[in-house]
Amino acid sequence: MNSLPQANNCCSSQVTEQTKTASTTTQTRTATVRPRVNIYEGEQAFVVDVEMPGVDENNAEIVLEKNLLSVKGTSQPTTREGFQRVYGFAHQYSYERTFQVPEGIDRDGLTATMKNGVLTVTLPKAAKVQPQKVAIKAG
Numbered sequence: 001m002n003s004l005p006q007a008n009n010c011c012s013s014q015v016t017e018q019t020k021t022a023s024t025t026t027q028t029r030t031a032t033v034r035p036r037v038n039i040y041e042g043e044q045a046f047v048v049d050v051e052m053p054g055v056d057e058n059n060a061e062i063v064l065e066k067n068l069l070s071v072k073g074t075s076q077p078t079t080r081e082g083f084q085r086v087y088g089f090a091h092q093y094s095y096e097r098t099f100q101v102p103e104g105i106d107r108d109g110l111t112a113t114m115k116n117g118v119l120t121v122t123l124p125k126a127a128k129v130q131p132q133k134v135a136i137k138a139g
Contacts, residue, residue: 035071035095043131046105046123052095053117054078060119062112069099071119104129 038049052060054075063070075093079085101123109124 030092030094032094032096035073035097037097037099039099044125046101046125048099048121048123050095050097050119050121051117052093052119054093055095055114055117055119057114060112060114062110062119062121064101064105064107064110064123067101067103069101069121069123070096071098071121072096073119 036051040047040049048069048071050071050073052073052075055073059076060071060073062072073095075091075095077092104126106124106126109122111122113120
């Protein structure tokens with residue numbers, strides 16, 4: 001188990017020097033990740049939930065081109081207000097995933113929201129592909 005240096009075990013100049021040495025070894029690594037998804041279909045729309053932890057609405061992108069829906073996002077390394085990182089890795093993730101969507105999507109009605117690292121994309125079905133009930137008249 002690693003522990004932080006105790007102030008009573010060393011003088012403050014050693015702590016400062018250790019901090020400088022450690023901060024020079026702190027690295028940021030970027031990895032490309034294929035995010036997990038859930039896809040739902042209802043009578044009026046498809047909904048795609050894309051898990052992208054650490055991504056907010058300013059660092060996400062959605063493109064619908066022809067019948068391909070592309071989702072991208074980049075997380076930012078976490079920081080602590082009032083603290084300086086002295087050891088460890090700052091992880092940054094780049095998320096990318098592409099889906100083939102069926103014909104008959106209402107492109108103008110596409111919406112997206114980001115909440116708690118989950119991007120929710122709603123793809124409404126065009127009126128012509130939504131199921132219709134037909135009234136049956138008596139004879």
